[in-house]
Amino acid sequence: MINIKTDIEIEYMRKAGKVVEETLLRLEEVIKPGITTAELDKIADEFIRKQNAIPSFKGYCGFPASICTSINKEVVHGIPSKDIVLQEGDIISVDCGAILNGYQGDAARTFPVGKVSDVADKLIKITQESFFKGVEKAIVGGRLTDISAAIQQHVESNGFSVVRDYVGHGIGKEMHEDPEVPNFGRAGRGAKLAHGMVLAIEPMVNVGAFYVRTLSDKWTVVTEDGSLSAHYENTVAILNNGPEILTLS
Numbered sequence: 001m002i003n004i005k006t007d008i009e010i011e012y013m014r015k016a017g018k019v020v021e022e023t024l025l026r027l028e029e030v031i032k033p034g035i036t037t038a039e040l041d042k043i044a045d046e047f048i049r050k051q052n053a054i055p056s057f058k059g060y061c062g063f064p065a066s067i068c069t070s071i072n073k074e075v076v077h078g079i080p081s082k083d084i085v086l087q088e089g090d091i092i093s094v095d096c097g098a099i100l101n102g103y104q105g106d107a108a109r110t111f112p113v114g115k116v117s118d119v120a121d122k123l124i125k126i127t128q129e130s131f132f133k134g135v136e137k138a139i140v141g142g143r144l145t146d147i148s149a150a151i152q153q154h155v156e157s158n159g160f161s162v163v164r165d166y167v168g169h170g171i172g173k174e175m176h177e178d179p180e181v182p183n184f185g186r187a188g189r190g191a192k193l194a195h196g197m198v199l200a201i202e203p204m205v206n207v208g209a210f211y212v213r214t215l216s217d218k219w220t221v222v223t224e225d226g227s228l229s230a231h232y233e234n235t236v237a238i239l240n241n242g243p244e245i246l247t248l249s
């Protein structure tokens with residue numbers, strides 16, 4: 001069942017979204033060669049709590065940290081560690097969630113570490129662009145998979161592939177609500193989009209094939225072929241006057 005949010009609930013979600021946005025901006029400032037992903041996790045955790053919010057990932061299904069940090073061939077759900085030191089030329093996807101006054105925000109960015117290869121640069125750019133192609137279709141009266149098809153079209157026309165095994169989701173009081181929001185598929189299907197739906201739209205894009213697998217830590221998802229992967233996510237409210245991105249000002 002899709003929870004339609006009231007305007008007051010969306011106002012709460014704007015505030016939670018702001019916490020997530022600012023946490024990611026904070027991390028962007030400190031991401032450089034030499035920093036560990038455990039340090040990034042600590043910075044995020046302290047920053048979220050200072051704003052009276054709760055890091056929603058910590059303990060979620062047993063996840064041990066407050067952000068996910070996924071480097072290079074890692075797609076999502078990488079675990080921060082004091083042994084993982086960022087290197088010049090890496091790309092790092094950071095996924096962050098926060099709860100404020102009972103409402104959730106969820107967003108992810110992929111950042112370059114120092115100077116990265118041309119293909120890494122293009123991957124980050126196309127992944128981000130594909131999110132915005134999807135948002136253009138997040139309009140009242142449209143259908144859910146209009147978003148999915150727009151993302152897939154942009155990614156594949158640029159020679160990359162869309163991960164199938166992980167998808168976006170509705171969000172509200174729970175981090176993961178109905179509906180699932182795939183980043184692939186034919187337009188014109190799924191739920192009719194209505195004022196008050198809030199979706200986390202989150203393309204995960206690989207340079208090589210779309211196949212992924214999970215490492216023995218039971219969390220870290222990597223590309224099957226070892227190719228680079230990027231992730232870009234925002235929490236988006238569908239409103240009568242158009243989509244509003246709650247985790248990006």
Ligand code: MG
Binds near residue numbers: 108
């Ligand atoms: Mg996320």
Ligand code: MG
Binds near residue numbers: 107168
């Ligand atoms: Mg999400």
